[in-house]
Amino acid sequence: GAVVSQHPSRVICKSGTSVKIECRSLDFQATTMFWYRQFPKQSLMLMATSNEGSKATYEQGVEKDKFLINHASLTLSTLTVTSAHPEDSSFYICSASAGTGDSSTEAFFGQGTRLTVV
Amino acid sequence: GQNIDQPTEMTATEGAIVQINCTYQTSGFNGLFWYQQHAGEAPTFLSYNVLDGLEEKGRFSSFLSRSKGYSYLLLKELQMKDSASYLCAVMDSNYQLIWGAGTKLIIKP
Numbered sequence: 544g545a546v547v548s549q550h551p552s553r554v555i556c557k558s559g560t561s562v563k564i565e566c567r568s569l570d571f572q573a574t575t576m577f578w579y580r581q582f583p584k585q586s587l588m589l590m591a592t593s594n595e596g597s598k599a600t601y602e603q604g605v606e607k608d609k610f611l612i613n614h615a616s617l618t619l620s621t622l623t624v625t626s627a628h629p630e631d632s633s634f635y636i637c638s639a640s641a642g643t644g645d646s647s648t649e650a651f652f653g654q655g656t657r658l659t660v661v
Numbered sequence: 662g663q664n665i666d667q668p669t670e671m672t673a674t675e676g677a678i679v680q681i682n683c684t685y686q687t688s689g690f691n692g693l694f695w696y697q698q699h700a701g702e703a704p705t706f707l708s709y710n711v712l713d714g715l716e717e718k719g720r721f722s723s724f725l726s727r728s729k730g731y732s733y734l735l736l737k738e739l740q741m742k743d744s745a746s747y748l749c750a751v752m753d754s755n756y757q758l759i760w761g762a763g764t765k766l767i768i769k770p
Contacts, residue, residue, distance in 0.1 A: 549703070577758075586762040587704070587748070636703045650758075652696075655703040 546570055547639045549653025556627055556660055564622045564656045566637035572617035573639035577650060578610075581634045593620055627660040634658075663687045665761035667749050672767045673739055681734045681747050681764045689754020695723050695734045696748040698763065704748055707734065736766075744768045 546569040556562050566576060575594050579587040593599035593614035601607050609631075611623040620639070624631055634657055640650040664686045673679040685693070692711040696704035710716055710725035710732060722735040734747055746763040753759055 586760040588760075589758065592757075634701075650706075652703040652705065655701075657701070 547573075547637065547651045547653045549637050549656055551656060552654055553657045554659070556658070558628055558660055559626055561623055561625045562627055562658060564624075564635055564637070564658075566620045566622070566639065566653050568618050568639040568651070571639075571641050573620070573641060574617065575640045575650075576614055576620040577638045577640070578612060578620075578622050579636045579638070581636060581655075587636065590622075624658065627658070629660045632658055632660045663753065663759050665749055665751060665759055667747075667761045667764045669762070670765045670767065672769060673736075675739055675741060675768055675770050677739050678735065678737050679739060679766065681736075681749075681766065683732045683734070683749035683761060685730050685732070685749070685751045685759070685761075687751050687753045687759055690727060691752040691754065693723075693725055693732050694750045694752070694758070695721075695732075696750065698746045698748055700745075707747075739768050741768050741770070 548567045548569055550565045554562055577592050578590045580590050581587050589602050590605045591599040591601045591612050593612050595614050595617050599612040609625055614620040634655050636655045637653040638650040667683045694709050695707040697707050698704040708723035710723050713725055715724045720737045725732045746765050748763045749761040750758045
């Protein structure tokens with residue numbers, strides 16, 4: 544299957560700093576990328592959907608200014624957690640799809656990033 | 662509202678067969694996915710069903726009944742490495758994935 548690389552896998556940062564998480568599709572062009580957040584023992588929660596070259600669409604309740612998403616190319620999307628606080632500590636997962644959201648194209652997941660804010 | 666239901670936890674014995682059920686109520690339907698997720702890792706794709714019936718892939722099979730809003734994932738010849746959470750997700754009419762909370766499967770020797 545296709546490969547999606549997410550980096551870093553783990554990060555610890557101080558409260559108030561910003562953290563950038565990268566998601567790259569290595570062997571296909573990702574027209575659409577999804578960013579999820581998962582709290583322990585809970586389901587994946589979609590944060591936002593981004594299409595290359597356009598602004599991300601955020602889910603209700605997700606702060607756009609706090610979770611900055613950039614999808615500048617067909618192989619790279621980034622999520623920046625700005626002014627991180629301990630409550631932002633979570634597991635963040637990206638997935639990438641070659642579809643445009645109107646097809647059943649399988650989405651491939653990155654490895655996930657464990658963010659701990661201290 | 663949209664809802665995906667699956668059991669929270671199941672236990673099975675190594676070498677046996679286990680069936681994980683998933684029922685859904687969504688705004689439209691554009692396919693149902695099953696993912697496997699080991700603790701601390703991202704989910705990995707197992708199967709996709711959009712038509713009624715059974716899809717078999719090695720030790721894993723997935724079944725769908727759209728009229729009943731029901732799917733199951735069948736795991737045969739269970740191995741210890743199959744201990745994981747299994748997530749059911751439905752793509753709705755807006756092509757958004759609605760996720761279940763996952764079923765934690767515990768395999769005992």
